Amino acid sequence: MTGQDTDTAASTRAAGDDAGPALAINNIQVIYDEVILVLRGLSLTVPDRQIVALLGSNGAGKSTTMKAITGLLPTEHGEVTEGDIVYRGRDITRWDTADIVRAGISLVMEGRHVFEHLTVHENLMAGGFTRSGADQESVDRVYAYFPQLRERQSQRAGYLSGGEQQMLAIGRALMADPDLLMLDEPSLGLAPLLVEEIFGIIERLNSELHTTVLLVEQNARRALDIADHAYIMENGKVVLAGPAGELAENPDVKEFYLGVAESGGRRSYRDVKHHKRRKRWL
Numbered sequence: 460m461t462g463q464d465t466d467t468a469a470s471t472r473a474a475g476d477d478a479g480p481a482l483a484i485n486n487i488q489v490i491y492d493e494v495i496l497v498l499r500g501l502s503l504t505v506p507d508r509q510i511v512a513l514l515g516s517n518g519a520g521k522s523t524t525m526k527a528i529t530g531l532l533p534t535e536h537g538e539v540t541e542g543d544i545v546y547r548g549r550d551i552t553r554w555d556t557a558d559i560v561r562a563g564i565s566l567v568m569e570g571r572h573v574f575e576h577l578t579v580h581e582n583l584m585a586g587g588f589t590r591s592g593a594d595q596e597s598v599d600r601v602y603a604y605f606p607q608l609r610e611r612q613s614q615r616a617g618y619l620s621g622g623e624q625q626m627l628a629i630g631r632a633l634m635a636d637p638d639l640l641m642l643d644e645p646s647l648g649l650a651p652l653l654v655e656e657i658f659g660i661i662e663r664l665n666s667e668l669h670t671t672v673l674l675v676e677q678n679a680r681r682a683l684d685i686a687d688h689a690y691i692m693e694n695g696k697v698v699l700a701g702p703a704g705e706l707a708e709n710p711d712v713k714e715f716y717l718g719v720a721e722s723g724g725r726r727s728y729r730d731v732k733h734h735k736r737r738k739r740w741l
Contacts, residue, residue: 480504487542499695510672512682515692530556563638575617586634601630622653641673679716683707
């Protein structure tokens with residue numbers, strides 16, 4: 460981006476109180492290596508200051524959606540070939556990732572991706588690279604949400620537990636002071652108690668800091684518990700959308716994503732694996 464475009468990114472962040480959704484994805488198509496069609500006319504909106512869950516099976520296109528929003532597709536030979544992505548009234552479809560972060564969007568990628576050779580404190584300082592300087596107030600705010608990190612601030616990130624690394628990845632994203640925080644599978648590989656802690660922090664960030672959240676999560680039950688709105692993806696497009704509470708009571712969602720049989724009992728893994736989906740929503 461040019462200097463003028465960077466100023467536009469700053470003005471986009473300043474427009475946080477404008478009416479309308481924080482983010483709107485309008486009929487986008489994503490292709491990898493010029494031949495592999497992954498997203499097929501995907502549309503969704505993320506209302507300001509709400510938590511939106513994006514659910515679906517592996518390969519549905521959820522992570523690709525997150526990378527499209529944050530400008531990361533070119534690093535994997537992918538591109539948005541149709542449609543647009545609008546953040547607070549600005550078309551960011553072809554913006555550079557750094558300018559998207561400056562505009563107020565931060566992504567916590569699946570797999571944590573901390574800088575293992577750096578200390579916890581150094582990781583957090585790296586998270587503020589898009590700002591004029593990561594101040595102590597921002598660091599203290601992260602430590603307030605993740606007191607375990609304060610205790611280990613001088614420790615190399617590679618020696619942290621999986622749960623602590625996930626906390627560090629979220630904390631590093633918060634150092635950019637995002638208006639829209641996107642999380643890709645934040646509970647993956649964590650013990651149940653840590654999962655509850657992570658989801659509790661997501662709720663606090665939304666309620667206390669008014670951070671808008673887009674959440675990709677395999678733990679559909681927990682995601683629907685904290686979300687205001689939810690989308691379900693299959694084969695690169697949205698097949699079902701609505702208030703999270705309503706989707707949690709949808710018979711198909713219960714059966715295929717929450718593991719609950721029509722009788723109300725739990726379905727076994729074998730039953731779910733071998734059951735042929737009726738896909739009533741299609």
